[in-house]
Amino acid sequence: MPQASASRRFHEAAEGLGLHPFPRPGGNASRAYTNEYGMQLGPCTYCGFCEWYGCYNYSKASPQTCVLDALYRQPNVEIRTDSNVMKVELSQDGKHATGVTYLDENLEEVFQPADLVLICAYSIHNVHLLLHSGIGTPYDPATGEGVVGRNYSYQMMGGTSCFFDDAEFKPFAGAGIEGTCVMDFGIEQIDFGREGFIGGSYLSVGLTNGQPIRSMPLPEGTPRWGAEWKQAIGQWYGKSLSIGSHGSNMSYRDCYLDLDPTYRDPFGRPLLRMTFDWKPNDIRMTQFMKRQTEALAEAMQPTSWNSSYKDENSHYDIRPYQTTHNVGGAIMGTDPATSAVNRYLQSWDVPNVWVSGASAFPQNIQFNPTGAVGALTYWMADALRDYIRDPRPMGEG
Ligand code: SF4
Structure with missing residues (x-):
């Protein structure tokens, strides 16, 4: 551009x-473009309302411009808006997800059975869902053991x-x-x-x-x-x-996410607590x-x-806007003792739950996360095709 x-x-x-x-480098269209899903992008007009707004011009490479409408036209896709997933439900032994419970637009509780659950909320919301659903061992900063909530950065x-x-x-x-x-x-x-x-x-x-x-x-x-x-x-x-x-x-070691012992959301779930x-x-x-x-x-x-700039007297203050680039909390890795998901973003503990997002990053390596989140999601989707043919823990393979 x-x-x-x-x-x-x-x-x-x-x-x-x-x-x-x-x-x-960025994801705004510099000229008219039709992507591989048939979605048409217009050339960016430098309208000045890019941040914090959707693109009226279909120029920004966001999912609603580039993917969702094409997906919605697939006969086997149904999108339920105004729905809020409360929890991933597990089998009695805790090793298999049976579906999710969500609140619909009337705040009615609905159980949706599922063979496969993809947790693709915002990074810290992913961690909240995992902790609240009992998927993976919560991180304990005193012992350094447990995986869900660690490596928040x-x-x-x-x-x-x-x-x-x-x-x-x-x-x-x-x-x-x-x-x-x-x-x-x-x-x-x-x-x-x-x-x-x-x-x-x-x-x-x-x-x-x-x-x-x-x-x-x-x-x-x-x-x-x-x-x-x-x-x-x-x-x-x-x-x-x-x-x-x-x-x-x-x-x-002492920067992490866990469930708040005191405060709850309007639905009775413990809030996510950030220690940072x-x-x-x-x-x-x-x-x-x-x-x-x-x-x-x-x-x-x-x-x-x-x-x-921050100096030696600075402490984290949640009030002023700084950046929305929160990462970690459900990191990818090669060892179930130190990571929540494997290299394909599949839960080590519940193999039919996969978790995509910046929650997989072991630390923030300076860049805004979106590019790596997109790349990891394609990586995950590729592995998922294999998993769907033959459901199993994918391990390190
Ligand atoms: S909102 Fe769309 S048209 Fe406006 S600057 Fe961003 S990409 Fe360009």
């Missing part, structure tokens, strides 16, 4: 510092916002994926042992939207409301960009990235800039 002016400015600055910038974000008197960026003509990346400080790109941490981060600039209120970056010290705030919006709209750092987060905080390794990583993004900011010669 063509690069916008903010991306080009970053590209030039990065090249000037000897780095290797490249266009951010997140993504370490930071950024430097730059303001330019002379810029005329057009953020309202943004696309969710338009942008320029730098991977020179990513995992395995340089000797991080020398820097005192493991992990890494990719850096990027992209004006994805110019939505009112939500996307009004202003210089540090600007009042957050009132006449001065309005005046600052008029002055700085279209004159800023942010260099974002999307960093790794390792998994730790930032660790020194990941703070050192993000502070290293702060130095890199500030060097890049200076190279672009902004009028002013300010950074926002």
